[in-house]
Amino acid sequence: MAENNYLPFRAKILAKYRQTELDWTYRLESSIRPVSGQFMEVSLPGVGECPISISDFGEGYLEMTIRKVGKVTEGIDKLAPGDYLFLRGPYGNGFPLEEFYGKHLIIAAGGTGLAPLKSVINHFYARPELLQRCDILTGFKTPGDVLFPEDLDRWAQTFRVEVTVDKLDEAGNLEVIANSCTRKTGLITGLIPDVQLSALEDVRVIIVGPPVMMKFTAQEFLCRGLEKENIWVSFERKMSCGLGKCGHCKIDETYVCLEGPVFNFAKAQTLLD
Missing domain, CATH: 3.40.50.80 (Nucleotide-binding domain of ferredoxin-NADP reductase (FNR) module)
Known part of the structure; x- marks a missing residue:
């Protein structure tokens, strides 16, 4: 059965690293192997969804660096390791x-x-x-x-x-x-x-x-x-x-x-x- 690109899946936050006053890098549990340059749709139930670029990935995880600039990202900013985000993707064409x-x-x-x-x-x-x-x-x-x-x-x-x-x-x-x-x-x-x-x-x-x-x-x-x-x-x-x-x-x-x-x-x- 083909994967449903519309259907989000739950991803556990493994770690959270501060980058700047507004930016945090989130390491999420995931078996996805994206292409560099692709992006994910990140959502919080009852809040909304936003597209975020994948900044890095490896065995069993992917990372996204997220800037707090709106309702969804403000909600994400309040989360801690052990909490969950919902993802769908990856989408788009990456770097050759x-x-x-x-x-x-x-x-x-x-x-x-x-x-x-x-x-x-x-x-x-x-x-x-x-x-x-x-x-x-x-x-x-x-x-x-x-x-x-x-x-x-x-x-x-x-x-x-x-x-x-x-x-x-x-x-x-x-x-x-x-x-x-x-x-x-x-x-x-x-x-x-x-x-x-x-x-x-x-x-x-x-x-x-x-x-x-x-x-x-x-x-x-x-x-x-x-x-x-x-x-x-x-x-x-x-x-x-x-x-x-x-x-x-x-x-x-x-x-x-x-x-x-x-x-x-x-x-x-x-x-x-």
Whole structure:
């Protein structure tokens, strides 16, 4: 009997980790093996449902980093390990990891856009021989908004990692970000000129973040000679029902939740949101 994509299942919260004032990472008991870049629909009975990207997964668990921004996520914020959430999915198309094998991979993440990329980075961190090189560029509003600082430090032991913030917090201290990473202030696009590119045909780029960040970051890489076919983006912020029924994610004739949220930029540039 085929699985019913409409039917939620109960998932136990195994652990809960604070990331920022508004963001928590939840580790949930699950046997699902998603593709990096996919998302789940998360619900609380009697409260509602919302789409959340999968930030990481492993044997017997998956993780989602959830920001408290509305009624459903405020309810989730009150839960503790041992409580349950209801999930359905995974949905959407993820990142084509094999497309990056043997290449110079550049990952550019803005704010919470780092969450759906965490499993991609961990995949290659565990298998660095699959890549020529890897540069990780991350941008946040302030040091207090930085996600996964311990992971950034860990990744920096193998890959080149740069972290930039739009502005300093009241303490004016960049050291809280991550000890092993290059730390700067300014927009993430300001990091791109310093990236030493391999042969252009061997470079692949993933960009995830707010729409304006993805637009101008992609333009910077195009200006450096990359082909649009070698750039991938995620429209994960457009997710709604996950099944192509509600129409909230539709751009022209494209249902983002069915054909995306991950798109090659050759397609993404035609999706005027």
